[in-house]
Amino acid sequence: MNKRFLALAAAVAAISMIGWAQAPAGSQPATSNVRGAEYPRVSPDGKVTFHLSAPTAQKVQLQPGDASGGNGLGTGPFDMVKDEKGVWSVTITPIMPGFHYYWFLVDGVMANDPGSETYFGYNRQTSGVEVPESGVDYQLAKDVPHGEVRMHWYHSKVTGLWRRAQIYFPPGYDADQKTRFPVLYLQHGGGEDETGWVKQGKMNFILDNLLAEKTAKPMIVVMDAGYAFKPGEAAVQTEGSNQPPAPPNHFEEVVVTDLIPMIDATYRTIADRDHRAITGLSMGSGQAVQIAFDHAELFSWVGAFSCGALQNTDANTGFNGIWKDAAAFNKKFHLLFLSAGTLERHHGWIPQLHQKLTEMGVKNTYFESPGTAHEWLNWRRAFHDFAPRLF
Amino acid sequence: MNKRFLALAAAVAAISMIGWAQAPAGSQPATSNVRGAEYPRVSPDGKVTFHLSAPTAQKVQLQPGDASGGNGLGTGPFDMVKDEKGVWSVTITPIMPGFHYYWFLVDGVMANDPGSETYFGYNRQTSGVEVPESGVDYQLAKDVPHGEVRMHWYHSKVTGLWRRAQIYFPPGYDADQKTRFPVLYLQHGGGEDETGWVKQGKMNFILDNLLAEKTAKPMIVVMDAGYAFKPGEAAVQTEGSNQPPAPPNHFEEVVVTDLIPMIDATYRTIADRDHRAITGLSMGSGQAVQIAFDHAELFSWVGAFSCGALQNTDANTGFNGIWKDAAAFNKKFHLLFLSAGTLERHHGWIPQLHQKLTEMGVKNTYFESPGTAHEWLNWRRAFHDFAPRLF
Missing domain, CATH: 2.60.40.10 (Immunoglobulins)
Structure with a gap:
């Protein structure tokens, strides 16, 4: 019965x-x-x-x-x-x-x-x-050791609210209690959230496979939602925008004040700028470069996948002239990684910025995804190329 | 800019x-x-x-x-x-x-x-x-230590496929590497999946709060999807069913062959029947009692929330007459927990079975949720009553 x-x-x-x-x-x-x-x-x-x-x-x-x-x-x-x-x-x-x-x-x-x-x-x-893209399997769940993705709730002093991060841990994190790991902060795009890089992006399987091949170093990957509004703050109209007004976004403050200290206090990280990276896609790439360049004391590895924020960036004056002294920039940052797909509009300015920076002597890497639009196949490929360059 | x-x-x-x-x-x-x-x-x-x-x-x-x-x-x-x-x-x-x-x-x-x-x-x-239910906050994210919920991928020998469990770890699991924990296996209802108990059920916040009050013991809670089909097995028509035919469900075999061994090999569990519990809601409650009574060598704490499978269960002959020898059952099982909401049809038979079992000398606990239907408020309340009784 x-x-x-x-x-x-x-x-x-x-x-x-x-x-x-x-x-x-x-x-x-x-x-x-x-x-x-x-x-x-x-x-x-x-x-x-x-x-x-x-x-x-x-x-x-x-x-x-x-x-x-x-x-x-x-x-x-x-x-x-x-x-x-x-x-x-x-x-x-x-x-x-x-x-x-x-x-x-x-x-x-x-x-x-x-x-x-x-x-x-x-x-x-x-x-x-x-x-499915024929001929590739870098993003599939293969018969290799798999990392875990944890949902971690933490309280934000900035927003006054509980937030939930998703955090990837490499295989073996639990078993070996002595090793400490570098940390990558990995951001989604506009209108997406902290679940995107696992569900749409398959970042966990991509990194599992890279680790199994020993082509990337074991790392912790922190994914959070790139939105942070303070209670009671009024919506403001963005100049020249045809979008509805929104309250100011304090995500950068959350990363610096709440998220990084929580991660370093909770997990076996190597808590210095030489072992901390940040990247993201689209909106998240704009946040990544802004946060990294505002806080060079925290980050030394920087990526930007399909970065709209770089469209009108002047290589001499952008980000308070951070690239003007190429030697100083090269000494400070271990990696500046730019990427675009050939079928997205971002392909119009990102290779140009790469070329200009290279001419200025600023070390930077440009990854081009052939035949992809402003979509996740683009960003999976970029992540697959980016992660092995870290640490 | x-x-x-x-x-x-x-x-x-x-x-x-x-x-x-x-x-x-x-x-x-x-x-x-x-x-x-x-x-x-x-x-x-x-x-x-x-x-x-x-x-x-x-x-x-x-x-x-x-x-x-x-x-x-x-x-x-x-x-x-x-x-x-x-x-x-x-x-x-x-x-x-x-x-x-x-x-x-x-x-x-x-x-x-x-x-x-x-x-x-x-x-x-x-x-x-x-x-919101007025006057209660047992299910809210309060200012207490929060456990984590991990997504854990594992390969099933039974299905030949990768599966993903969601696993709750109590606060402090990482920090204290000496303590081992008992394990509760917690199942969703029909048509739901391994995400239900966290998203709909708020089990993590309920348990966080119970642990902060010290009214429940720290435990690991394993949630998996209660479906497991073997490759190539044909769909079979269930006798008397007006539903489309489906392949046989081998979830019990997955639990016994794949899931429990993986959990005990991977985490700091206390890997014996005295420290292993199973419960579920609706379809998952039928699975829980079936698995526990088929495998008394594995489980000694059993719950069934809103259990349709108990509708026509004869207290003398059900589950191969497991309740016939009340003394033997009482010695073997630390807990048999039944629950129903007063506004669901399950309220028709579950209190009756409770009464009958009690008359037979079978120790069992009946929890009644006033004014709730076959819905999650029912099961949140049942979980909140059940968890403190464990271990």
């Missing part, structure tokens, strides 16, 4: 495993789906089929995420076609592989795909689909 | 903080919302206002989750009313406080609320709203 109940419960849990018909030949459920969901499905030649059961809708469309610099699924929206059972479907050929945000428009209204796991982007939980 | 960029990015991130007008007097954004989302809002007298911007929809409704035994928001669906800007809204008075699953029906099609965090239930990521 009890066994039967459990079997029934398992059947309930597996409803979506049965799915609908019309799967493209050889296609597989996307790895970004929730457990057991049959759709979206990805075919061996990289086509993606989306389904939504919506018998009462008049119109259903697939809407790729509208990241600046393009979305790898294409611009959309793509009209979906209804079958006799009320299931709407469309098959598209993405422009590029990788992880792509998307959602459905049901009679024009945004709706997540129940078959997709949710991924925090655009300041909300949204759907996403993983289109 | 860079500062301005960061302010702009923060403004983008805070779009939803501005929200819409018409907030009920004194209402606050629900704590279950994503960062900065203004809706849903909860008023001091427990009313909840839902909003959805959907100018192109013909009809929008609020649909509470349809858990068996009722949903605390009411049955619904509740029609929402459109204003001149295309924002649909409805204010309802929930039947009871607590955490309630819900979604919108946009022209009859399920859509998550972009203002809500997502919570895994019904085999998909869905919306949820927290309606």
